[in-house]
Amino acid sequence: MLQSKVSISTDSHRLFSHAIVIGGGIAGLLSAQILTKYFDKVTIVERDILVSEPYHRRGVPQSHHVHVLLKRGQQILEQVFPGIEADLLKANVPVIDWTADVQWLGTGGCAPQFTSGLTTLACSRNLLELIIRRRLAANDSIVFMPSASVVGLLMDVNKTNVDGVRVQLHNKSQISLHSDFIVDASGRNSSAPKWLAEFGYPVPQETIVDSFSGYASRWYERPDSLSSEWKCLYVDAKSPSTRSAVIYPAENDRWIVTLAGAGRDYPPTEESEFLSFARGLHSSVLSKAIKEAKPVSSICAYRGMANRLRHYEKCSRFPGHFVIVGDAVCSFNPVYGQGMTVAASAALILDYCLKHRSSKQHNQILAGLSQDFQKKLSREISKSWYMTTGEDFRWPETKGKTPTLATQFTQLYMERVLSLSVESEYAHQCFLEVMHRVKPFSTLFHPRISTQVLKQTITQQKKK
Numbered sequence: 001m002l003q004s005k006v007s008i009s010t011d012s013h014r015l016f017s018h019a020i021v022i023g024g025g026i027a028g029l030l031s032a033q034i035l036t037k038y039f040d041k042v043t044i045v046e047r048d049i050l051v052s053e054p055y056h057r058r059g060v061p062q063s064h065h066v067h068v069l070l071k072r073g074q075q076i077l078e079q080v081f082p083g084i085e086a087d088l089l090k091a092n093v094p095v096i097d098w099t100a101d102v103q104w105l106g107t108g109g110c111a112p113q114f115t116s117g118l119t120t121l122a123c124s125r126n127l128l129e130l131i132i133r134r135r136l137a138a139n140d141s142i143v144f145m146p147s148a149s150v151v152g153l154l155m156d157v158n159k160t161n162v163d164g165v166r167v168q169l170h171n172k173s174q175i176s177l178h179s180d181f182i183v184d185a186s187g188r189n190s191s192a193p194k195w196l197a198e199f200g201y202p203v204p205q206e207t208i209v210d211s212f213s214g215y216a217s218r219w220y221e222r223p224d225s226l227s228s229e230w231k232c233l234y235v236d237a238k239s240p241s242t243r244s245a246v247i248y249p250a251e252n253d254r255w256i257v258t259l260a261g262a263g264r265d266y267p268p269t270e271e272s273e274f275l276s277f278a279r280g281l282h283s284s285v286l287s288k289a290i291k292e293a294k295p296v297s298s299i300c301a302y303r304g305m306a307n308r309l310r311h312y313e314k315c316s317r318f319p320g321h322f323v324i325v326g327d328a329v330c331s332f333n334p335v336y337g338q339g340m341t342v343a344a345s346a347a348l349i350l351d352y353c354l355k356h357r358s359s360k361q362h363n364q365i366l367a368g369l370s371q372d373f374q375k376k377l378s379r380e381i382s383k384s385w386y387m388t389t390g391e392d393f394r395w396p397e398t399k400g401k402t403p404t405l406a407t408q409f410t411q412l413y414m415e416r417v418l419s420l421s422v423e424s425e426y427a428h429q430c431f432l433e434v435m436h437r438v439k440p441f442s443t444l445f446h447p448r449i450s451t452q453v454l455k456q457t458i459t460q461q462k463k464k
């Protein structure tokens, strides 16, 4: 068990004494580390028991499935916890070069494989979380409060600032925990709208784009007989089928195999149906590979993968001393692997907001920070939102606000870039760099790509 530890710095140069983070997932852990720069003590209140093994937790059901940490997410992780990449390597985590080691089987064929240096570390969600938690456990300012659920907020007398949380303990008793600042990182089922409404604050508008996608995943031992052509395999959906899949490597020579379907074509969890779904992909490479591999887990399913954005940045009133991060603000269809990286970006935005206000008079530092933070976070989210929802609108069953012209254009353009990726190393690398958030979306409009896209479009129009 990770023991809670109370150690408050006495001769602190920090600005405030106590912050609370609700939820010990990726968003909560990164935010907590940032807060220790400004607060003497940071308490992470987590509903689950926390153990010192890479262990599946009830509060993170998604950890049964592939969890790709994008390059940008990994860069932020290293920035927040210097040396953490080395910790991951010590834990037997494979390095993948996204152009050399990933076989990308697109609808038009296989993308070229070449070395680009776009490398990341591939591991399970459970190991990643454990390694981050170990770093926090070594930070004297962090207190873990496991097996404790936040059930509501506490407000100051004027109801203008949040000044604590109500916590239900393991034995069902409730306590009040006070602090100067509170971060809600409780994930996609966050109760923040309800908690805010209890004090008369408006409920945020929500935008939902649902492609009715689902996953089924199983862990395998990587077979020794594997060819060296790839370490990771992506099979894209070939329209009209919505089925896609990935074999993603992880620590200790394991593979996580995740099958995905959209438009309610949910992949099954019964073994023979799982294998038959895999055989139904447009390429047989994946089903042949898993035939050689030994399964080491049961098959787990996940549904409810809609993109959901809560517009806290648009709320006419929002309390002070309180911010909301991670999936609690925006959860994406995980097929595009954006969630952990956007959650990590939120920690950097929090750092920026606190740092840039720290020269103000003490009682002014937190004033107005909450709304400023939510606006900045919303701009960051939008970078991934248009790409993921645009892609989801490929499927006719997708429900959601009618896509804007910009979204429709993004989706069509991306389709063309993906088909160009099969013949152009340059286009393939640019697409991956944009997906990994190390380059802006505008990279895909470089003349070397846009002229090819235009030529392709004209050729197809002539054929019609």
Ligand SMILES: Cc1cc2nc3c(=O)[nH]c(=O)nc-3n(C[C@H](O)[C@H](O)[C@H](O)COP(=O)(O)OP(=O)(O)OC[C@H]3O[C@@H](n4cnc5c(N)ncnc54)[C@H](O)[C@@H]3O)c2cc1C
Pocket (backbone or CB within 6 Å): 022, 023, 024, 025, 026, 027, 028, 045, 046, 047, 048, 058, 059, 060, 062, 065, 066, 067, 068, 069, 070, 148, 149, 150, 151, 185, 186, 187, 188, 215, 302, 325, 326, 327, 328, 334, 335, 336, 337, 338, 339, 340, 341, 343
């Ligand atoms: C199937 C699936 C696959 C995914 N694959 C990827 C991927 O490949 N790449 C990627 O980047 N992202 C992926 N994601 C998204 C990713 O899991 C999240 O975006 C990321 O973990 C950030 O989430 P979070 O920390 O905000 O919430 P979570 O990770 O969900 O953590 C929330 C935490 O809060 C705790 N909690 C909840 N309520 C309370 C409460 N009231 N009191 C105390 N504690 C509470 C929970 O127990 C949990 O520990 C995937 C998501 C799903 C569903």
